[in-house]
Amino acid sequence: MKQSALNQSKELWADVSVPIRNGMVHWPGNPEVKIVQTQDLERGDPATVSHLSLGTHTGTHVDAPAHFIARGAGIDRVPLERLIGPARVLDLGEIDRITPAHLDPADIRPGDRVLFKTGNSAHWDETQFRSDYTYLSFEAASHLVERGAWTVGIDYLSIGGMDRGAETHHVLLAAGVCIIEGLDLSRVEQGWYDLVCLPLRLEGIDGSPARVVLRGGDRRGRRTRRRSRSSGDRASFCRKEAGYGGCEHS
Numbered sequence: 001m002k003q004s005a006l007n008q009s010k011e012l013w014a015d016v017s018v019p020i021r022n023g024m025v026h027w028p029g030n031p032e033v034k035i036v037q038t039q040d041l042e043r044g045d046p047a048t049v050s051h052l053s054l055g056t057h058t059g060t061h062v063d064a065p066a067h068f069i070a071r072g073a074g075i076d077r078v079p080l081e082r083l084i085g086p087a088r089v090l091d092l093g094e095i096d097r098i099t100p101a102h103l104d105p106a107d108i109r110p111g112d113r114v115l116f117k118t119g120n121s122a123h124w125d126e127t128q129f130r131s132d133y134t135y136l137s138f139e140a141a142s143h144l145v146e147r148g149a150w151t152v153g154i155d156y157l158s159i160g161g162m163d164r165g166a167e168t169h170h171v172l173l174a175a176g177v178c179i180i181e182g183l184d185l186s187r188v189e190q191g192w193y194d195l196v197c198l199p200l201r202l203e204g205i206d207g208s209p210a211r212v213v214l215r216g217g218d219r220r221g222r223r224t225r226r227r228s229r230s231s232g233d234r235a236s237f238c239r240k241e242a243g244y245g246g247c248e249h250s
């Protein structure tokens with residue numbers, strides 16, 4: 001009885017996106033979230049409707065190539081198969097930055113979707129921006145590109161650091177590696193999951209907030225991963241054209 005309850009809970013989807021609300025933390029210089037009710041049942045309006053204003057890199061979001069590459073692809077052209085499928089959460093704990101040495105034991109393979117859980121995930125209740133967040137070093141980003149990773153996720157507002165962050169973004173986006181930022185992985189353990197990440201279909205735009213959910217289970221992830229390995233060839237095809245030029249998905 002206990003065992004079946006455990007198995008059942010592995011089938012549930014965990015929401016690893018952060019709530020979007022007024023006053024939430026945002027990247028310095030980016031727009032803050034403003035949500036205002038323009039119609040309100042309480043005031044006698046026929047329905048409640050809100051005006052929403054926010055930056056494209058608010059909370060949990062996906063970066064498009066256009067974020068760091070001039071004339072790069074917009075978020076509407078990021079192939080959905082990068083954002084939906086088996087993914088692994090790697091728990092790296094409290095470290096300053098992710099280096100190639102952290103990635104070596106992970107044995108990254110072509111087509112992998114890797115989400116980094118770090119000490120960052122413990123700080124989502126804070127409203128002040130933290131500049132000392134854990135990030136992916138340029139060298140580690142290059143390692144992921146060399147290994148043919150499809151997707152990389154991180155649990156704070158940037159994949160790169162405050163100083164060389166642009167380089168980290170550039171090496172990933174130019175190779176067609178998809179970047180998910182602002183994940184809250186505090187309630188998720190290291191392991192294999194099914195990932196669903198859906199940014200809005202904003203035409204030609206540099207990024208978009210996304211709802212990101214994970215469904216757990218080691219066995220499930222490994223099984224699906226083996227089956228999907230053959231699509232690695234398609235990954236390298238897509239990567240030939242920076243910004244997914246060679247990849248039709250709709």
Ligand SMILES: Nc1ccccc1C(=O)C[C@H](N)C(=O)O
Binds near residue numbers: 162164
């Ligand atoms: N590291 C940087 C350095 C320079 C300019 C922007 C960044 C960003 O990380 C942008 C933003 N946080 C993003 O969503 O990608």
